[in-house]
Amino acid sequence: MNYQHMLSKGKVGTLTLNNRIVMPAMSTNLAGPSGEVTDQLIRYYEERAMGGTGLIITEFTSIDYELGRGAVNQLRIDDDRFIPGIKRLANTIHKYGAKIFVQLHHAGRESNSMLTGGKQIVAPSPVTCEVIGEEPRELTIEEIKEIINKFIAGAYRCKMAGIDGVELHGAHGYLINQFLSPNTNLRSDEYGGSFKNRIRFLEEIIVGIKQLCGHDFPVTVRLSVDEFEKGGTDITLSREISVYLEKLGIDGLHASAGNYNTMDKVIESPLVEEGWRVYLAEEIKKEVNIPVITVGNIRDPQFVESILAEGKADFVAIGRGHLADPEWVRKVSDGREKEIRMCISCLHCMYSKGHVECSINVRAGRELEFTEMTQVDEKRPVLIIGGGPGGLEAARVLTIKGYHVILFEKKDTLGGQLNLVTDPVYKKKMKRYVDYLCHEMDRLKVDIRLNHEASVELIKSYEPYAVLLATGGVPLVPNIEGYDLPNVCSYRDIKLQSNAFYDKKIVVLGSGMVCHSTCRRLAEEGNEVTLIELPTKSGRKISPETRVRLLEKLKKENIQIITEHKVSTITMNEIFLEKKESEEKVKMAIDHVVIAMGVQAYNPLGDRLSKEMDNVFIIGDAAGHTSLADATKGGFETAYVLESLVNS
Template identity: 80%
Template sequence: MITEFTTIDYELGRGAVNQLRIDHDSFKTGFRRLANAVHKYGTKIFVQLHHAGRESNSLLTGGKQLVAPSPVVCAAIGEEPRELATEEVKEIIDKFIAAAYRCKIAGIDGVELHGAHGYLINQFLSPNTNLRTDEYGGSFENRIRFLAEIIKGIKKQCGQDFPVTVRLSVDEFEEGGTDVPLSCEISRYLEKMGVDGLHASAGNYNTMETVIESPLFEEGWRVYLAEELKKEVSIPVITVGNIRDPQFVETILAEGKADFVAIGRGHIADPDWVRKVAEGRENEIRMCISCLHCAYSKGHIECSINVRAGRELEFLEMQTIDEKRRVVIVGGGLGEWKLQKYLGLKGMM
């Protein structure tokens, strides 16, 4: 399991209102409880470490100006960030390292550095957003230095056997941003550094439709990005993005296109996804329909086809009724077809 993004800098690095945080020792207790709960079932858990950089906003920073490698505006945010001083860059590196060490002390099994989706690490890697002239900008070696020093620091502080993976936007789908050739070069460099795995994602806030897809995208359309990285490295590669069907997952693995398949929204739609696959009950899976309701729900997480999402303690038991009923869905269009397909509803058009 990999947690959602978890901020290492609550003051300037947040990316969401209700975001997890590991920027202070006081949060170790909560992560210890999380680790214990997961380990009880023989599962491993990583915490995804994150700094939003220019993709935060002034509402989250309490009116403070956003920070970034360079003062390049993210069009989706519309706020000009200030360029981090060299000493500030080093301080953020230390915050990533300290956050990883807190995770280890709390019993977490490893960390994933969120270097995708246009967040701060991605901003340092991308020629489009890193225009610095100091040791952290310019050449490839300088642009990757920020990430490299974080990794070196974590391995030194937590031990070489403490797993560190890196999530990359293999293609930002934006002119001047990271693309497949650059990401392949980054991947080779990271493998030599001792990174334990790569998570092949895509996009940034300006190309948000490629970060979290609508139903218009084919299932697994991003798998080719992981496949490209696998040609370059021997460490495990994770693929992600609009993947629903268990047989499709098996095909990805069997064909060697990726070593792991990550599913996020699918587990919100049906938390028993893995259990049902393991028990041969694939036809009972309540499939995600990529409607994006979870991504834009207010307050707690919500799901358009799983009423219990975010309210599990309110609905401890959901019992089927004995009475059989006919169901009619009116005016659903594509949504109606998807519900018919994934929920097995037999109604009248």
């Protein structure tokens, strides 16, 4: 496909960009403990610049570390001592022809007292954010003026550091957004009340930056065009804001959505359709002549091209897609779209502990640890048993390193449990990842043996340099009386259609993604379904926002949801429950019970093989892990350091 719009040059103010792809701000926690630029942070951004991205916007950068922080290890530009680090970052990005903006940020009421050293958080008005749960102190006029000057000073430091422009974070419920929104700005002075007064805070920041940095220094604003909250900013108000900002001389608008109370609109779950937010940018673009950036759950290059070709936006921001594959742009421009490792929207990056991570790209946030694939001296044979994500990732890395990889998969398809996803929206995203892995096997000419169940004798006959067991997992069976009755089955039986039920009373036990999709599938087939939520490892990995969305979907299917109960006994006609707090006994009439509580390790070869030969390594679910992130990490890391593991 000819991506003439996506790969064409574009302008933001006087600045020319090599293409229309933007990497938007995303928090990484890769800055130092005092907010300074680190080598790891530079390397993280460098790889995205090397990958061909036209414009990189740094993660939100604090202009007031005392009261405006939004995260631990947040990047800073509130003091001159941070200029050298920002300059090193700018110089690194510029080597590859990319441009870089710094996103200037103050959290306002969306900070918390842990980040402010115990000091009360601040806001335009003392309106508490439900998610934060701390009442903010109303800013005085003098403090407002000080914060305005801090934004201006931050922008000037960026210019001194060689940064190409700045983005003012006026979205997601942060301080600028709080001044703009009638919901959070209840002031009756010059900074509140009328539209003109509510926008004054942002106006004085913009005017101050332009006066100090010059009108040729680009300034863009990120807006929550719709906060999806009653009384907050909406499309009508944002149209008015956008027109006003253009008259002030800003150089572009970045059309986002939501705030902390509506976080599912800020960071979308895997159940959201691709590009659902594009219409927000389209509405703003109708009102202004300056460039408009669209953002939100955009993955596919053809979709990106259509957005630009149809004039719905001038630039497209791809956030998590850049975590999954830093070379997204380069692969498109080289005609290698099938090699793109597309984001699956799993939200692992949002809820990983410590620095940013990606469930399908182990190197994200760890680029300095894995700098190059060291080639081995001779083409040694390595056997991989299992064609799930862990085994396939190991096969990919080992082949790149020069090993002769033979992968045995007992079924007729690759992908393992990834193929069990049935939700239509999520399945499409997961299929892209499975297709990527399969394409990599073809591209790298990995020796794949489908419909081959490996035995110890077969493995030994190859005299391999090493063996990686990635045999996966089997459905976890809880220790509940009656679990082995004929009216009890696992989620896998439903997914693979081994069991088909119609017009039955079915209870599903579990809490993870697979559990929820199983419930919906059974309901869609005409069954009366009840979900009894039981704690599982996979359930704990679901973000609060995704869980809410999942439960909403279940309710739309008239699925009953029971929480805070434990299951004591299953019979052929009933299931017996106990309330956790009162221990009150409850019983329900049933036809069938479906257990969807995740997986347990399946490793039939490990013990014997380890006794009979050296260099046997277990990865993925077979090693007791339960997530895609763990499986990918195990496969990548084991393959990356295999020589060291063998020689240790």
